[in-house]
Amino acid sequence: SGFLPQLKSALLKLGVPEDFLEFLSSSRKEKLEIPQAQGALSALRGQPFFIPLYALFLTYGGIFRLTFGPKSFLIVSDPEIAKHILKDNSKAYSKGILGEILDFVMGKGLIPADGEIWRVRRRAIVPALHQKYVTAMIGLFADATDRLCKKLDGAASDGEDVEMESLFSRLTLDVIGKALFNYEFDSLTNDTGIVEAVYTVLREAEDRSIAPIPVWDIPVWKDISPRQRKVTAALKLINDTLNDLIAICKRMVEAEELQFHEEYMNEQDPSILHFLLASGDDVSSKQLRDDLMTMLIAGHETSAAVLTWTFYLLSKEPSVMAKLQNEVDSVLGDRFPTIEDMKKLKYTTRVINESLRLYPQPPVLIRRSMEEDVLGKYPIRRGEDIFISVWNLHHCPNHWIDAEKFNPERWPLDGPNPNEVNQNFSYLPFGGGPRKCVGDMFATFENIVAIAMLVRRFNFQLALGAPPVEMTTGATIHTTHGLKMTVTRRMRTPIIPKLEKEVLEVDGDRPLKTSSPT
Numbered sequence: 001s002g003f004l005p006q007l008k009s010a011l012l013k014l015g016v017p018e019d020f021l022e023f024l025s026s027s028r029k030e031k032l033e034i035p036q037a038q039g040a041l042s043a044l045r046g047q048p049f050f051i052p053l054y055a056l057f058l059t060y061g062g063i064f065r066l067t068f069g070p071k072s073f074l075i076v077s078d079p080e081i082a083k084h085i086l087k088d089n090s091k092a093y094s095k096g097i098l099g100e101i102l103d104f105v106m107g108k109g110l111i112p113a114d115g116e117i118w119r120v121r122r123r124a125i126v127p128a129l130h131q132k133y134v135t136a137m138i139g140l141f142a143d144a145t146d147r148l149c150k151k152l153d154g155a156a157s158d159g160e161d162v163e164m165e166s167l168f169s170r171l172t173l174d175v176i177g178k179a180l181f182n183y184e185f186d187s188l189t190n191d192t193g194i195v196e197a198v199y200t201v202l203r204e205a206e207d208r209s210i211a212p213i214p215v216w217d218i219p220v221w222k223d224i225s226p227r228q229r230k231v232t233a234a235l236k237l238i239n240d241t242l243n244d245l246i247a248i249c250k251r252m253v254e255a256e257e258l259q260f261h262e263e264y265m266n267e268q269d270p271s272i273l274h275f276l277l278a279s280g281d282d283v284s285s286k287q288l289r290d291d292l293m294t295m296l297i298a299g300h301e302t303s304a305a306v307l308t309w310t311f312y313l314l315s316k317e318p319s320v321m322a323k324l325q326n327e328v329d330s331v332l333g334d335r336f337p338t339i340e341d342m343k344k345l346k347y348t349t350r351v352i353n354e355s356l357r358l359y360p361q362p363p364v365l366i367r368r369s370m371e372e373d374v375l376g377k378y379p380i381r382r383g384e385d386i387f388i389s390v391w392n393l394h395h396c397p398n399h400w401i402d403a404e405k406f407n408p409e410r411w412p413l414d415g416p417n418p419n420e421v422n423q424n425f426s427y428l429p430f431g432g433g434p435r436k437c438v439g440d441m442f443a444t445f446e447n448i449v450a451i452a453m454l455v456r457r458f459n460f461q462l463a464l465g466a467p468p469v470e471m472t473t474g475a476t477i478h479t480t481h482g483l484k485m486t487v488t489r490r491m492r493t494p495i496i497p498k499l500e501k502e503v504l505e506v507d508g509d510r511p512l513k514t515s516s517p518t
């Protein structure tokens, strides 16, 4: 029965070859449509958007389409497709809506930039993060963390709980300001106008990235909305400060006698800005400002989020914390970390690898197709907006054993440091392909130093009665109500003083320690 089989047998009787009929019906079937996710829009409200995207991934698979009124997005959670977009055919993709959202703060900075501007800036900036520079930064990471330790010492003495997320944010702001343009935000001790301005701009960038309507683009709104005026004022303050720093640095470079060479570094000012200016980087002040602003945000928010979620995970898994403290005690003792320790603190590194798996920063990567392409088996058009869900890749229950468990042991200590290449794009802590993070080594060392120094001195527990730790999204994953912790000084192994002519006894008869006969 049915029309098609009847038509087929009639055509066969007329002498049409069977192969040809097969071909006709199969090409009908292969006009493939990307699965369309249905009826999940209400679920998007009230929780971070990557959580419903995870549920949809389990239903619809590694690529599906999500439609909101006139807008539609492709959600990619398949490692092969992610590799295709990020690496193998990366030239066919741009940053798309990211550039639109971030334009007000990053302009044509390295993260949103595309095409020729991106290529030129990437080539100028990557050499600035050379080995000698990153090595010099270890001392800076340690000094900043030491200031945080002093602050926590105070809290531990007073028995006051501390909100760690904001402290981590200040730690990483202090680090990146000094590392980028030799500026002391000193935000762990002060709340100056510039620190507040940086936070105003950051929150605005995040709100814009999740806002349904771009109200900030409405001409009159910009001038009358108190909030938009505050953003404009904050941007002006930051821009003026950056322009001053650029001018100061230019004068330093002009006055110095050092010849520029490959691993050039000015000992007094090893900053990235100094490197760029000394390299004769031929660039407008506006572009330089955009790049500095981009790196200020990229390097600050991400590292703060990694530290926040790592300490949250550690508080939930005391056996991991014990192992971590053991490693740090034996490698560092009471020293500040050095570059040699970065290789020795292997378990510390695995803790960070695993924290970045469970809480990838940012949880999605954004792209737009600039030409037709084929993703998996599906042809796509030019102009498709795409979210690569790193969250889904990192939580995929078919790929990871016990995907939700914080288990640094899943990465063997003697194995390679996990990255997108050796994990075939199932693990993308720093992206992949030509647009991979330029600060991956910087950030990894920064996090190793901070974690090692903190767990060496303190124990951290979730504060009693603190609100549950829930997730909110902006560009990175934040907590909803902060990370309130009780910080206590670690008990050191008691140092037993050398006793003369005396026997200490426990349990009545077994000597614990005897003095050597003199």
Ligand code: HEM
Residues within 6 Å of the ligand: 110, 111, 122, 294, 295, 298, 299, 300, 302, 303, 306, 361, 362, 365, 366, 428, 429, 430, 431, 432, 434, 435, 436, 437, 438, 439, 440, 442, 443, 444
């Ligand atoms: C790009 C993650 C720290 C500068 C990226 C990307 C990721 C990432 C996933 C790729 C974005 C994409 O493909 O759309 C992280 C994480 C960090 C971190 C998790 C901390 C743990 C830093 C630091 C800096 C930095 C410290 C600066 C010193 C950049 C820049 C790009 C980038 C400039 C854009 C590169 C390009 O498009 O060519 N980062 N990042 N990041 N990151 Fe990082």
